[in-house]
Amino acid sequence: MINKFEKNGQPRPPGMNSSTQLLNSFRSHILPANSVLIITHDYPDPDCLASAFGIKHLLNFWDVKSAVISFGGFVGRAENRAMIRALNIPTVPFVLTEIKDYDRIVLVDSFPNKGNVPLPRNTTIHAVIDHHPNQQAADAASFYDVREEFGATSTIITEYLIAAGCPITPKLATALFYGIKTDTGDMRRENVPEDVECYKLLFDIMDHHLLSRIENPDRDEEFFRILHRAVETTYTAETFGYTYLGNVTTPDYVAEMADFFHSLERLEWMVCSGVFKNHVFYSIRSKTSDRAGVIAEQIADRLGGSGGGHSRVAAGRIPVVTKAVNKVIAEFEHTMKELFGISSIPEEKLL
Template sequence: MARRSADSDSCIVKSTGLRRSDRFLAGLEEASRVTFVTHVHPDPDSLGSMMGLAHLVETKLGLPTRLTRDGLISRAENRAMVDLLKVELIPVEEIAWSKGDAVVMVDSQPNTGRHSFDDELPLHAVIDHHDTPGDLEDVQFIDVRPSYGATCTLVTKYLIEQEVGIPERLATALLYGIETEISGYPREASDTDDSATQFLYPLADKDLLAQIKNARLPHSHFECLLQALQNSFIYDRIIISWVNDLPQPEQAAEVVDFLVRFEKVDWALCGGVFRDKLVLSLRTSLHGAKSGELLRQVVGKLGRAGGHDRRAGGCIRLPSTSLNAIEDIQGELRRRFLKALKIDDCRGQRLVPLREMLQNLQA
C-alpha cells in the first residue's frame, strides 16, 4: 500500500506565518487554567496527548492544567500506564468550571457520541486524528489530521516545534500512545508517526514500557475470551463474536484484535453486552477499508460508531437486557453487516463446533 501522505497538512499556516502550535498557544494566553478532555474510556493515545499538551501549556504559558477521565479505564495495559506513569486524572463529572477555564479536547471530536459529558462545553481547541467527523462549528482552534496514526504524533510535533524538552515519563507515554495506534496490520502510520517514534524512543523508559505492555490480566479476561470463542460464527470472510457478558467495555476490542488474525477471514466483529449497552468493535485486515465509515453506516440510528480505516468502535443502547432484545439487535446487525459486505445471508459456521465443545467438557 502507498504510505499515507504525511504532510498534506503542513504545520506552517501561510496566511499568518504562524505554525499551528504557535496558534494553539496564542489562543490560550488569556486563559487562567487549561482543562483537557477526551473520549470515554481514555486509551494510551488520548492519555499521552493530554499529558503532552499539558506539559506544553505549563512550560510555555505557565498556566495550571487539569487532565480528566471520562468513564472507567479498564483495560489492564491502560490501567498500568496510569499507575506506573502516575497520571493524575480527575473524573470529568467532578470538574467544577469557572470563568477563565479553557477546554481542549484531544483524540476525539465533539458530538460523536463518544463522551458521557454534555457536549456543550466551551471548547477552545480540538486536536484529533479520527476519520469520524464531529461538530466543530464553534471551536476556535482545530487541528484534525486523519493522515496521522496517532494524536500523540501531532502532540510530539508541537513539543518539538516549540523546543520544549520531553521528560522521560512523558516520552514513555507519547511513545506508548503512538505504538498502540500503529501496531496492527495493515499499519495505520504515516512517515510523521515513524519519525516521532524515532525521536521518542531514546527518551523513553523502555523497562516501564515493557511492564505496561505486559500488564497482568484478571481471571475475567480469560473467561471472556472463552465465551467469545464459543460464540464466534464465520460468514464467508467475516467472523462475528457475541459476548453476552462483557467484564469491561474495552474487552470487545481485545477480542477482535485476536480474531482478526484468523487466516480465513478479512473482518472481525465483536458485539458485547456491558450493562445496558451493546459495545461493538470492528477490525479488518484489508487495506483502505474505511471501517469507521462502514460501522457508522451499519449501526445507523441504532447507536453511534466511528473510527479509522482498519479499526472501528461503536455503541448501541439496548431497549432491554432480556436475551430476546439482545438477540433481536444482534440479528439486525448481522443482516446489515452481511449486506454491507455483500455476503449472502447464510447460517454462520461456528469457529468451535458444538460437538467439540461438548467433547472437551466430557474429557
C-alpha cells in the same frame, strides 16, 4: 529530558513548519489561562491518554497552573491501567469535575458531538486535536487541528512539544511512543512518515523497562473468562469473523477481543460486540479494506447509535433504550450481516 531536534540541530520531521504555525494558533486560543480541562474520549485508549499527558506537559511548560485530564467511563484494559500506573498519569473522573471551574477546554483524539465524550452538547470547546475522519464542520471560533492521515494523535502532540521546545521526559516519551504504537498497530495500519519519525525520536528518550511493564500487565480473572467465552462464540463466514461477548465489565474487552481474534488466519474482517451499561458496544477490524469506519457509521446510523473511526479500525455503540437487549443484539447482527453482504453465507463455528 532531551529535545533531540533542538539540541542537535537535526532536520525536523516532515511537516514541522506547519506544526509550528498550528502550535502558535493553539497557544493563542488557550493562553492566557489558569486552568485547563483536557478531555479524552470515554474508556480512553493509550493514544488519547498519551496525547492528554503531552498537552498537560505543554500547558505546564507554558505556566498554566492547573491542567486536568478527565474522561467519562473508566480505564478498563489491563495494559492501559498499567500505563496510567507506571507513568503516573494523573486523571480525574469527569463526574468529579465542574466545567465552570475551567478557563479553557481541550479535546484530544476525539471530536465534539460524536457521542463518545462526556461534555454536554453546546459546551464551548476551545481546542480540538484529533486524527479521526470527520464530516462535521469545525466551529470557526475554536482551534481545530484534525489530521486524518496521521496514524495517531500522539504524533501531532509530539510535534507540538518539539515545536514548543518543551522537554520530553522519559515517562512522557514512553506514553507517546505507546500511543503511536497501539494506534498504528506497530505500523501495520495507516501511518504517515511523521508517525515513524516521532516513533524513532521517542524511542531514544523513553524508558523501555516501563514499556515492558505496560505491555505485559497482570490480568484479572475476568480477562480469561471473557477470552473463553469469545473462543466459544466466535464464528466465521468465509473471510468474515464475529464474536459476541455478552455482558462485559468494561467495553475495552470488545476492542481487545476484536484485535486478538482478527489475527485468525484467512480473516479479512473481524467484528466483536458486547453489552455494557445499557449499550451494545462494537468494534470492527479490517486487514486491507479501507471501509471499517464507514461501516461502523452506517451501523450506528441505522440503529440510532454513534460510530465511526479509521479505515481499518472502527467502533460504535447503540443505546438499549426501550427494547430488550437481546432484540438490539439481534438487530445489530442482522444489520452487520447485511452491510458486510454475508447474510446468505453459512456460518462456521470456531469450536
